[in-house]
Amino acid sequence: xxxxxxSGAEVKKPGASVKVSCKASGYTFTxxxxxxxxxxxxxxxxxxxxxNPNSGGTNYAQKFQGRVTMTRDTSISTxxxxxxxxxxxxxxxxxxxxxxxxxxxxVDYWGQGTLVTVSS
Amino acid sequence: DIVMTQSPxxxxxxxxxRATINCKSSQSVLYSSNNKxxxxxxxxxxxxxxxxxxxxxxxxxxxxxxxxxGSGSGTDFTLTISSLQAEDVAVYYCQxxxxxxxxxxxxxxxxx
Numbered sequence: 722x723x724x725x726x727x728s729g730a731e732v733k734k735p736g737a738s739v740k741v742s743c744k745a746s747g748y749t750f751t752x753x754x755x756x757x758x759x760x761x762x763x764x765x766x767x768x769x770x771x772x773n774p775n776s777g778g779t780n781y782a783q784k785f786q787g788r789v790t791m792t793r794d795t796s797i798s799t800x801x802x803x804x805x806x807x808x809x810x811x812x813x814x815x816x817x818x819x820x821x822x823x824x825x826x827x828v829d830y831w832g833q834g835t836l837v838t839v840s841s
Numbered sequence: 842d843i844v845m846t847q848s849p850x851x852x853x854x855x856x857x858x859r860a861t862i863n864c865k866s867s868q869s870v871l872y873s874s875n876n877k878x879x880x881x882x883x884x885x886x887x888x889x890x891x892x893x894x895x896x897x898x899x900x901x902x903x904x905x906x907x908x909x910x911g912s913g914s915g916t917d918f919t920l921t922i923s924s925l926q927a928e929d930v931a932v933y934y935c936q937x938x939x940x941x942x943x944x945x946x947x948x949x950x951x952x953x
Contacts, residue, residue: 756942758942758944765934765944765945765946765947766891766934766936766944766947767944768941768942768943768944771941780941782941783842816890816891818890818891820938824879824938825872825875825877825879825897826896827879827881827893827896827936827938828881828893828936828938828942829893829902831890831891831892832890833890834890
């Protein structure tokens with residue numbers, strides 16, 4: 722069965738960076754985009770960007786340009802999202818989610834989420 | 842960016858009654874070459890990731906109960922829960938994937 726298993730919770734200081742991992746299993750990792758979405762406490766869902774695990778190509782939301790880097794390691798079917806220059810308002814649950822290359826199909830599976838807390 | 846606007850922000854419905862959630866996009870999400878709306882609905886329960894309920898505005902994901910239905914086209918969409926069950930208490934989000942991804946603000950459904 723399809724599973725996306727994310728790394729554990731993180732506590733970071735303002736200005737630091739965080740790197741969240743998302744290990745995929747149960748499907749061909751290079752056959753689907755990996756999206757990253759975050760959710761601040763009690764708030765809605767915010768798209769951050771995607772990576773094409775096959776080519777390594779990325780598309781970032783304008784809001785995060787210059788601060789986010791999405792990478793992957795195909796040998797271990799794992800995607801990564803690194804966010805730098807953290808601010809207090811980056812405190813959120815970060816999700817990875819897979820989306821078929823056939824763009825007409827939706828995001829269908831999500832990781833369990835990783836809580837990143839930015840605190841001094 | 843396509844802006845998704847949901848209404849209401851919250852609603853309370855009696856068990857067995859109908860719940861209706863609306864979603865409006867700032868531009869059409871209907872892809873003319875295949876006549877499909879790139880619009881999905883998700884359910885999120887506390888402490889859980891979102892779960893896909895509906896895609897193409899009206900196609901139920903495998904395993905989703907048939908009390909959930911979606912309708913609409915272009916810029917105006919509706920999610921209907923025909924007979925609310927206790928396990929349907931959640932926040933519901935619409936999402937467009939016509940152009941990257943954007944989400945509505947969410948609608949919290951509670952039991953009256």
